[in-house]
Amino acid sequence: xxxxxxxxxxxxxxxxxxxxxxxxxxxxxxxxxxxxxxxxxxxxxxxxxxxxxxxxxxxxxxxxxxxxxxxxxxxxxxxxxxxxxxxxxxxxxxxxxxxxxxxxxxxxxxxxxxxxxxxxxxxxxxxxxxxxxxxxxxxxxxxxxxxxxxxxxxxxxxxxxxxxxxxxxxxxxxxxxxxxxxxxxxxxxxxxxxxxxxxxxxxxxxxxxxxxxxxxxxxxxxxxxxxxxxxxxxxxxxxxxxxxxxxxxxxxxxxxxxxxxxxxxxxxxxxxxxxxxxxxxxxxxxxxxxxxxxxxxxxxxxxxxxxxxxxxxxxxxxxxxxxxxxxxxxxxxxxxxxxxxxxxxxxxxxxxxxxxxxxxxxxxxxxxxxxxxxxxxxxxxxxxxxxxxxxxxxxxxxxxxxxxxxxxxxxxxxxxxxxxxxxxxxxxxxxxxxxxxxxxxxxxxx
Amino acid sequence: xxxxxxxxxxxxxxxxxxxxxxxxxxxxxxxxxxxxxxxxxxxxxxxxxxxxxxxxxxxxxxxxxxxxxxxxxxxxxxxxxxxxxxxxxxxxxxxxxxxxxxxxxxxxxxxxxxxxxxxxxxxxxxxxxxxxxxxxxxxxxxxxxxxxxxxxxxxxxxxxxxxxxxxxxxxxxxxxxxxxxxxxxxxxxxxxxxxxxxxxxxxxxxxxxxxxxxxxxxxxxxxxxxxxxxxxxxxxxxxxxxxxxxxxxxxxxxxxxxxxxxxxxxxxxxxxxxxxxxxxxxxxxxxxxxxxxxxxxxxxxxxxxxxxxxxxxxxxxxxxxxxxxxxxxxxxxxxxxxxxxxxxxxxxxxxxxxxxxxxxxxxxxxxxxxxxxxxxxxxxxxxxxxxxxxxxxxxxxxxxxxxxxxxxxxxxxxxxxxxxxxxxxxxxxxxxxxxxxxxxxxxxxx
Numbered sequence: 001x002x003x004x005x006x007x008x009x010x011x012x013x014x015x016x017x018x019x020x021x022x023x024x025x026x027x028x029x030x031x032x033x034x035x036x037x038x039x040x041x042x043x044x045x046x047x048x049x050x051x052x053x054x055x056x057x058x059x060x061x062x063x064x065x066x067x068x069x070x071x072x073x074x075x076x077x078x079x080x081x082x083x084x085x086x087x088x089x090x091x092x093x094x095x096x097x098x099x100x101x102x103x104x105x106x107x108x109x110x111x112x113x114x115x116x117x118x119x120x121x122x123x124x125x126x127x128x129x130x131x132x133x134x135x136x137x138x139x140x141x142x143x144x145x146x147x148x149x150x151x152x153x154x155x156x157x158x159x160x161x162x163x164x165x166x167x168x169x170x171x172x173x174x175x176x177x178x179x180x181x182x183x184x185x186x187x188x189x190x191x192x193x194x195x196x197x198x199x200x201x202x203x204x205x206x207x208x209x210x211x212x213x214x215x216x217x218x219x220x221x222x223x224x225x226x227x228x229x230x231x232x233x234x235x236x237x238x239x240x241x242x243x244x245x246x247x248x249x250x251x252x253x254x255x256x257x258x259x260x261x262x263x264x265x266x267x268x269x270x271x272x273x274x275x276x277x278x279x280x281x282x283x284x285x286x287x288x289x290x291x292x293x294x295x296x297x298x299x300x301x302x303x304x305x306x307x308x309x310x311x312x313x314x315x316x317x318x319x320x321x322x323x324x325x326x327x328x329x330x331x332x333x334x335x336x337x338x339x340x341x342x343x344x345x346x347x348x349x350x351x352x353x354x355x356x357x358x359x360x361x362x363x364x365x366x367x368x369x370x371x372x373x374x375x376x377x378x379x380x381x382x383x384x385x386x387x388x389x390x391x392x393x394x395x396x397x398x399x400x401x402x403x404x405x406x407x408x409x410x411x412x413x414x415x416x417x418x419x420x421x422x423x424x425x426x427x428x429x430x431x432x433x434x435x436x437x438x439x440x441x442x443x444x445x446x
Numbered sequence: 447x448x449x450x451x452x453x454x455x456x457x458x459x460x461x462x463x464x465x466x467x468x469x470x471x472x473x474x475x476x477x478x479x480x481x482x483x484x485x486x487x488x489x490x491x492x493x494x495x496x497x498x499x500x501x502x503x504x505x506x507x508x509x510x511x512x513x514x515x516x517x518x519x520x521x522x523x524x525x526x527x528x529x530x531x532x533x534x535x536x537x538x539x540x541x542x543x544x545x546x547x548x549x550x551x552x553x554x555x556x557x558x559x560x561x562x563x564x565x566x567x568x569x570x571x572x573x574x575x576x577x578x579x580x581x582x583x584x585x586x587x588x589x590x591x592x593x594x595x596x597x598x599x600x601x602x603x604x605x606x607x608x609x610x611x612x613x614x615x616x617x618x619x620x621x622x623x624x625x626x627x628x629x630x631x632x633x634x635x636x637x638x639x640x641x642x643x644x645x646x647x648x649x650x651x652x653x654x655x656x657x658x659x660x661x662x663x664x665x666x667x668x669x670x671x672x673x674x675x676x677x678x679x680x681x682x683x684x685x686x687x688x689x690x691x692x693x694x695x696x697x698x699x700x701x702x703x704x705x706x707x708x709x710x711x712x713x714x715x716x717x718x719x720x721x722x723x724x725x726x727x728x729x730x731x732x733x734x735x736x737x738x739x740x741x742x743x744x745x746x747x748x749x750x751x752x753x754x755x756x757x758x759x760x761x762x763x764x765x766x767x768x769x770x771x772x773x774x775x776x777x778x779x780x781x782x783x784x785x786x787x788x789x790x791x792x793x794x795x796x797x798x799x800x801x802x803x804x805x806x807x808x809x810x811x812x813x814x815x816x817x818x819x820x821x822x823x824x825x826x827x828x829x830x831x832x833x834x835x836x837x838x839x840x841x842x843x844x845x846x847x848x849x850x851x852x853x854x855x856x857x858x859x860x861x862x863x864x865x866x867x868x869x870x871x872x873x874x875x876x877x878x879x880x881x882x883x884x885x886x887x888x889x890x891x892x
Contacts, residue, residue, distance in 0.1 A: 024595065024752065034662065034796065035594045124785075130592060136753035138584075138592030145591075146576060146584030148481045149470065149773020216480065289759070292735070306470065306770035307582035310760035313735070314753065324753035327595020339570075340786065350480065 004033060007334050008043040010074035012090055013081035016319035017104060019056040021078060021326050036334035044070045055319060072097055076333045078326060079103040088112055095119045100333035102326055104131030110205035110221040113212060126336065128329035133206045134159050134298040136321035137314040143213045150304040152214040155253040156443060157300030158293050160203040161316035162189040163229050163249045165296045170237045171246055177233060189296060199228035200249065200279045207251035211277040214253055216350040225278040225357040232281050236438050239367065245283040246291045250443055253277050256355055276355045282443040283365055290444060358418035363442040365411050368427060369434040372398055372406035376432045380408060387423045389415040405434055450479060453780050454489040456520035458536055459527035462765035463550060463577065465502040467524060467772050482780035490516045501765060518543055522779050524772060525549040534558055541565045546779035548772055550577030556651035556667040559658060572782065574775035579652045580605050580744040582767035583760040589659045596750040598660040601699040602889060603746030604739050606649040607762035608635040609675050609695045611742045616683045617692055623679060635742060645674035646695065646725045653697035657723040660699055662796040671724040671803040678727050682884050685813065691729040692737045696889055699723050702801055722801045728889040729811055736890060804864035809888040811857050814873060815880040818844055818852035822878045826854060833869045835861040851880055
């Protein structure tokens with residue numbers, strides 16, 4: 001074998017993922033050299049505190065607090081610090097010096113992605129980010145490369161492991177939201193700021209990244225409609241269970257083929273396409289493969305025009321699992337260095353308009369508590385019909401309480417979100433309606 | 447936008463996949479140019495018969511029977527003819543002229559893969575073959591790139607759609623093997639030579655390709671232990687069903703960490719690893735995700751050291767689905783042309799030894815028909831114990847027949863294949879044993 005080149009790798013951050021990346025770079029150096037065609041020399045590890053306790057013991061001589069020097073000498077820079085700054089500045093500095101960048105920073109990409117991709121293009125370097133979405137699951141590369149000759153119609157899936165863990169424990173073990181959340185906290189499954197998970201911000205960042213890739217359109221976190229799991233109660237999950245559904249926090253990225261003949265098609269491009277990107281708790285049939293994604297796992301369905309439905313399933317988080325995704329990107333970057341040639345940036349932007357949530361259509365399950373008296377169903381049905389919301393199923397149950405309340409569960413056909421919201425308001429205004437106790441969207445073919 | 451380069455694409459073969467590739471290249475040319483950074487000009491389509499009827503109408507002026515001329519002028523050559531020759535000669539000619547090659551020819555790769563990869567390396571071109579394994583499912587690229595920094599321990603999955611269809615109909619609809627096979631034939635699910643599917647050759651070719659990639663070791667079809675589904679009866683499937691299992695034709699590619707302390711470790715490398723590659727019908731728990739892969743779908747589990755278990759699921763065949771995989775490779779090849787630099791070949795070979803099937807360990811279910819008389823179970827248990835086969839479960843059923851036959855179903859702990867085969871021979875030699883009616887391996891965690 002001929003003499004191998006050595007590439008200098010700078011690692012920024014030594015948290016749960018970063019310390020595993022460092023360990024694997026050191027322990028698997030021969031195998032990585034085989035795969036890369038170059039020896040990968042870990043030149044240094046940027047940390048905030050040289051003395052901090054870490055998951056993995058790291059060689060003290062590699063630790064540094066001097067970012068500029070470390071970055072300046074690197075061929076490949078791995079950014080695993082998280083957050084906006086100084087991560088953004090470091091990545092830009094690395095790209096400007098011609099280094100390839102590998103990052104798992106979903107928050108940064110979902111906000112400043114286009115700026116970073118453009119900086120990479122200008123010098124012919126690359127920004128890779130397999131670790132930013134769905135942990136260990138290879139989803140970025142399949143979207144970017146494997147499906148590059150296809151037209152992606154829809155991506156939907158479970159991309160946040162901690163909320164899936166909470167909902168799964170509620171569904172399978174009958175826990176309350178508070179109990180399940182406490183266990184997830186005790187297990188360290190929630191981010192330091194739990195609202196990032198619980199309110200769907202983490203999932204929305206990943207949805208923005210997936211939609212950008214799939215639809216060749218810049219999508220930022222601000223473009224993503226978002227609801228967290230805070231409104232999901234044990235009762236809702238039990239009701240869903242009885243009806244053959246499970247509640248999952250879903251990220252949905254959808255291409256909407258809007259016909260110019262549609263009466264109110266909203267934003268329409270030359271070829272009539274627009275996209276919708278949204279995150280919310282939704283009902284999914286127990287028969288659907290996503291229903292059996294348990295615990296902290298992630299799974300992503302991709303529906304494309306030619307390939308049909310594909311599913312990618314695996315661990316959505318975890319230091320060592322995510323480190324696998326980081327190293328895959330590092331090996332690819334190293335191969336590019338060895339092969340020569342410029343990096344291939346994100347493909348030319350299709351720049352599809354983003355449809356407001358009001359124009360999105362899905363099916364719904366509406367649960368209403370009503371006075372148990374004649375004519376109520378007719379009144380309710382009239383309200384739906386007036387707003388163009390077509391009823392698919394109705395179930396009425398007498399609720400045992402002093403006031404003789406009944407519960408109606410109405411399943412709709414596909415309806416527009418704005419029509420549905422107007423319907424809910426109108427229902428709430430009715431004297432016979434005590435409350436609209438839940439409105440859930442239904443995703444996935446039944 | 448700057449002026450785009452044009453790359454000339456030669457298509458060899460216009461069967462069910464080839465004709466869809468041609469259609470998509472022509473119909474989606476703007477999108478493909480966006481993704482590739484170059485216009486992809488379909489320069490010509492090699493066919494055997496200019497007048498043949500095809501699935502898709504193709505422009506007559508593109509059809510040609512002159513391979514050499516077409517290949518000589520091409521930047522990218524797509525080989526979808528299948529078979530050994532002239533496909534091999536055409537691919538070598540394309541590579542020698544510096545073209546990148548995209549192929550779906552699993553038979554050729556499983557036999558002549560190393561020759562083709564070496565020819566590509568010599569000129570810095572690439573051979574891509576996402577379409578050769580599991581149809582539309584991106585599995586080659588994730589193994590080659592996404593998991594390049596990880597160590598793959600095991601791949602197992604359903605990689606032949608037609609046999610999965612047959613076994614699934616037998617399991618779910620109670621059909622006999624003959625009935626299910628007839629329906630698969632009528633639907634056109636079986637290859638022209640059905641033994642390729644039924645006897646596991648197709649799955650074995652794919653297993654060879656997956657194992658080569660995963661373990662960086664040349665694995666040819668001759669290295670794959672292979673059993674088809676011919677021995678699987680409706681009774682076996684019904685028995686499996688009652689016991690909580692389903693029978694699937696599985697491809698298993700496994701890294702075996704053989705310790706030097708083991709008494710008969712067989713072939714051992716410096717670091718003690720060897721691999722096993724095998725295809726056979728096996729029992730899998732109904733709880734396992736592979737159990738719910740129905741119809742003609744494919745699914746592949748990949749277990750790696752860091753990433754943990756990953757699953758890839760989708761359509762395993764079909765002209766348009768497989769065309770998606772071909773086009774993904776074409777776009778990647780085009781990007782490489784635009785970016786410059788040499789192609790990155792298969793990574794340096796680890797060249798792990800291939801373990802003979804006799805040294806492989808799995809769990810087994812053995813079904814034996816025995817005389818229903820005292821002491822038989824003790825005799826049978828003694829035979830197993832003498833050969834080091836440890837019993838996990840025993841179920842005995844009286845079989846209603848004139849001779850008072852009983853049926854024993856014995857589940858073993860992990861045992862070596864050679865010990866198991868010796869056990870079966872010894873059992874068959876016993877007077878009290880009427881027949882060993884089935885021996886099935888059990889795969890996947892219970």
